[in-house]
Amino acid sequence: MRIFVLTSDHYIKAVRPFAYLFNRFWSDEQEVTVAGFRPPDFDLPPNFHFHSLGNMADYPINKWSDALIKLLHDYTDDVFGLAFEDYWPSRPVNVQAVHMLYDYMLQFRNVLKMDLYSDRLYAGGMTDYNYCGYLDLIRSDPASQYHMSLMWGLWNRELMLRFLVPGESPWQVELEGTPRVARAAGEVMVLGTRNMPLRHILAHRRGNPNELLLDGLDPADVEALRGLGYI
Numbered sequence: 001m002r003i004f005v006l007t008s009d010h011y012i013k014a015v016r017p018f019a020y021l022f023n024r025f026w027s028d029e030q031e032v033t034v035a036g037f038r039p040p041d042f043d044l045p046p047n048f049h050f051h052s053l054g055n056m057a058d059y060p061i062n063k064w065s066d067a068l069i070k071l072l073h074d075y076t077d078d079v080f081g082l083a084f085e086d087y088w089p090s091r092p093v094n095v096q097a098v099h100m101l102y103d104y105m106l107q108f109r110n111v112l113k114m115d116l117y118s119d120r121l122y123a124g125g126m127t128d129y130n131y132c133g134y135l136d137l138i139r140s141d142p143a144s145q146y147h148m149s150l151m152w153g154l155w156n157r158e159l160m161l162r163f164l165v166p167g168e169s170p171w172q173v174e175l176e177g178t179p180r181v182a183r184a185a186g187e188v189m190v191l192g193t194r195n196m197p198l199r200h201i202l203a204h205r206r207g208n209p210n211e212l213l214l215d216g217l218d219p220a221d222v223e224a225l226r227g228l229g230y231i
Contacts, residue, residue, distance in 0.1 A: 001102050003081040004071065007036040009056045010209050014085040017203070017230040019045050021221065025089040034085070035071050065168040072161055079105045081116075083152045086203040090217050097135055097197035098154075104132045105154055112147070112163070112181060112188045114154040117200060119146065120192030129191060136194040142185035148177035152198050159188055 007015055015034055022032065023045055032048045034040075037056035044050060051074065053059065059067040079102055101114045120126055125141030140147055148163065150170060163180050164173065181188065201216040212231060214222050225231045 001030075001079070001081060001099065002075065002077045003030060003032045003083070004075075005032055005034045005083055005085055006068070006071075007034060007085040009036070009038045011085050011204065012036055012038070012040050013042075014088075014203060014209070015040060015044070015048075016042055016228075017225050018085050018088050019048050020225060020228065020230060021088045021090070021217075023047070024221075025091060026093045027095060030095075033075070035067075061169045063167055064170050065164050065173050066166050068173075069161065069164050069166065072157055072164075075157075077157060079154055079156055081153070082150065082155050083200075084150065086205070087152055087200045088203050088217065089198065090201050090221075091199040094195070094197035097133075097193075097195065100133050100135060101193070101197070102154055105156060109156060109158075110188050111191055112156055112159040113149075113190045115140075115149070115190070115192030116152045116154065116196070116198040118192075118196050119149045119151040119153075120190065121194060121196065126192070129189075132193075134195075135197075138192050138194060140190040140192065142182045146174055146178055147181040147190045148174050150174060152200055 005015065005018065028045060028047050030047060034048055034050045035053060037053055039050050039052060053067045053070055098116060105111050105114055120138055120140050123140055123144045123146060125144045126138045128136065129139035130137045163177050168176065201214065203212055203214065205213055
């Protein structure tokens with residue numbers, strides 16, 4: 001299973017604490033591909049490697065989706081994990097559960113996304129759908145918002161490419177991509193779990209790369225990041 005972490009020149013420094021917390025709470029054996037533009041000026045852990053999508057100037061915010069489409073043509077994994085660089089894991093990840101859900105998506109190719117966090121659980125209108133081992137699966141109501149939410153999740157590459165269009169910002173992908181998915185509700189679905197195998201914080205959720213919002217992160221982890229000079 002491949003994990004993609006999306007970043008930009010403005011936010012790439014957030015990859016260092018992301019990588020530290022990922023390896024602490026997930027595994028330092030899980031391969032992670034950081035997809036951005038200018039390579040980082042710091043070393044990444046051995047299980048992280050950087051993939052450049054070109055010059056950031058060629059992908060302004062209103063062409064953000066073009067960069068993601070390029071990434072999905074550069075790599076052909078049927079199913080992959082996706083996150084942003086400021087989605088920092090905050091608790092131990094149920095790695096076994098993630099792999100169970102990954103295998104589920106390889107089997108059931110009509111699942112567009114498997115939410116690993118609480119996004120679908122609290123979306124409103126969700127229904128119990130099925131189970132995967134000891135995990136309770138929930139289905140996103142076609143009438144609910146944010147089917148294309150870019151919160152931590154597993155994605156079907158072919159289906160994601162179907163619903164991505166060039167010339168959209170990340171917010172447009174989420175907001176305008178959602179009705180595109182809803183119109184195909186009889187063909188595809190978005191699932192999540194009641195068990196939330198992964199918890200994370202949104203370190204830059206106000207869109208300011210110089211402001212950190214660390215509520216939800218253990219104070220000991222905050223001190224460790226400060227001691228390392230990562231924040």
